[in-house]
């Protein structure tokens with residue numbers, strides 16, 4: 001079991017309280033420890049009793065970085081439609097300007113780190129479905145486990161005020177040891193049974209596709225992504241840990257994320273990076289254009305080749321490449337991307353994929369890039385604003401955080417955001433799944449319906465649903 005001996009945290013909290021008194025403001029004290037190996041899911045599960053609703057989890061596709069956060073040391077929310085990205089950035093800077101950081105490891109994703117997500121469209125009237133999530137929700141965790149290139153680190157974040165004294169250190173030390181003791185115990189989580197699966201207005205959705213295809217032939221609109229919802233009913237409460245373990249087992253080549261808010265849990269396994277910032281290096285990805293996987297290697301190859309030469313999907317993909325390339329060129333000296341897309345093969349589906357890398361010229365922040373890119377034509381359409389308005393007009397769905405940026409950023413300005421697709425909202429004994437597809441002039445309602453049915457599969461299987 002991991003035990004943390006006497007730490008610099010005591011001195012840090014002492015200095016934090018002194019600084020809080022001197023500046024008459026709260027001070028974030030953050031300490032990083034290298035620790036023995038812990039399973040990040042066990043650490044996440046260790047927070048169930050005391051921090052349910054205040055947890056997050058993140059794993060990148062390569063498993064190079066895994067984050068598990070427990071408790072809320074600080075929270076940044078925004079329900080402002082216009083400048084929520086700027087609001088989050090401003091509030092984060094306010095925390096960082098006075099923070100006391102005790103960290104001798106020069107690695108990303110440790111020390112003060114913010115994790116969370118944005119809603120897809122803050123200007124669309126929301127429904128009760130997403131009532132537990134604001135238009136932007138970010139947490140600074142009390143305790144965060146970081147698995148970084150195979151090594152394990154624990155960050156402890158404490159807010160010190162001028163009212164505090166050193167009993168605060170005793171309290172934090174006790175709490176932290178409690179978490180670590182619980183994390184050493186393997187917990188198991190029941191697999192609820194799926195009782196009912198309800199497609200929300202599938203025929204109306206197909207009619208919307210046909211309507212948009214007509215619009216595309218007679219307007220400036222080139223592409224619109226339309227999404228739909230699947231509502232699931234279970235025989236007992238769905239626990240995030242169970243779904244998370246299933247996603248890690250079956251969708252290990254995705255961005256796996258969990259963000260809790262009150263009793264609701266947003267969870268998914270997305271194949272699509274929005275942007276990653278590592279020092280001056282920026283990485284984005286164009287992912288649009290889909291076809292099913294084959295049941296045999298020969299069939300799979302045939303389908304892949306078909307996708308690589310299909311004009312409709314190539315056009316759907318090209319709109320994304322043009323937009324992301326343009327956005328990256330605004331802030332990078334040099335932008336590199338291949339001439340042609342390649343195949344990204346996931347468990348149930350394969351996509352056209354174009355990676356984009358660049359060297360950040362102007363010290364542009366990751367949230368500036370998130371704001372500039374969201375939504376790419378893979379999630380909204382082209383032209384961006386006209387597509388968003390068409391989605392508002394035609395989509396019955398309250399997207400909430402679906403298809404929007406979810407991810408992390410640390411105090412050194414590094415971070416990574418995925419787009420929250422192949423995702424679901426768990427609400428006790430029920431869950432909503434979301435899937436969308438790019439509609440272009442050559443789209444066909446039935447094919448797009450089938451494509452979205454495949455995109456439900458990662459979450460449906462992770463929730464114990466059988467694939468028909």
Ligand SMILES: C=C(O[C@H]1C=CC=C(C(=O)O)[C@@H]1O)C(=O)O
Nearest residue numbers: 288289290378421435436437438
């Ligand atoms: C909008 C979604 O997928 C996007 C990402 C990859 C391929 C897509 C497509 O081929 O339509 C979509 O643009 C979703 O999975 O809900």
Ligand SMILES: [Mg+2]
Nearest residue numbers: 289290437438
């Ligand atoms: Mg598509």
